[in-house]
Amino acid sequence: MRVVTISATYGTAGSQIGPAVAELLGVPFVDRAIPSAVAEELGCTLEEALAHDDRAEHGLGRLFAGAVRLPTVTFGGVDMYVPGAMPLAPEEFVRRTERMLTEMARNQGGVFLGRAGAVVLAGHPGALHVRLDAPLRRRIRQTATLGELSEREARRIIEDNDRARAAYVRHFYRADPGDPCQYHLVLDSTTIPVRTCVELIVKAAESLD
Structure with missing residues (x-):
């Protein structure tokens, strides 16, 4: 069974490239299923789980970035309190997420898009680890065009997301998601067409047989 992890900075079309790669490889695209499965296992709501997820719009990473301020938020094993929710330690959510990723891969x-997949599944036999990245200027232009946003707003969204996702990986894994040594393939999907990126990833994954 083929396994591909994709780490994508905001504005590099990870949510388009991931599903297309999965379809061509004949395997599931795993993104939104992760917080849903973790929520079911923990017995909390999906909204509570998303509050701890690095891919969610208001996920845990936003706390590190300072974009969201929730009451009584601390780290280092202390519960994080979300309004209306039962206490849920971020470390517990991340531990369950790791287990879900490992079991699904096996x-x-x-x-797998995001959630430090290249780190969590670094030892999985035959897994291909991919990074999608590009210069900030090109990501701003692409985000503004696709989202019909001003470049100023696109920059704000990108910088918030970049800080949040990097904080998630650094805090829980002491790793830099931008380190190319973690990946087999690094692509600039603002210059290389999305379709070509998909084909390159599929070919690379198939070559690991």
């Missing part, structure tokens, strides 16, 4: 394969 049992069904898949294309």
Whole structure:
């Protein structure tokens, strides 16, 4: 079963490239299923789980970035309190997420977007680890065009997301998500067309047989 992890900075079309790669490889695209599965296992709501997830719009990473201020938020094993929710330690959410990623990779394969997949599945046999990145200026232009936003607003969104996702990986894994040594393939999807990026990733994944 093929396994591909994709780490994508905001504005590099990770949410388009991931599903397309999964379809061509004949494996599931695993993104939104992760917080849903963790929420079910923990017995909390999906909204509570998303509050701890690095891919969610208002996920845990926003706390590190300072974009969201929730009451009584601390780290280092202390519970994080979300309004209306039962206490849920961020470390527990991340631990369950790691287990979900590992089990899904082993049992069904898949294309995994975000959640430090390259670190969590670094030892998985035959896994391909991919990084999508590009200069900030090109990501701003692409985000503004696709989202019909001003470049100023696109820059704000990108910088918030970049800080949040990097904080998640650094805090829980003491790793730099931008370190190319973690990946087999690094692509600039603002210059290389999305379709070509998909084909390159599929070819690379198939070559690991």
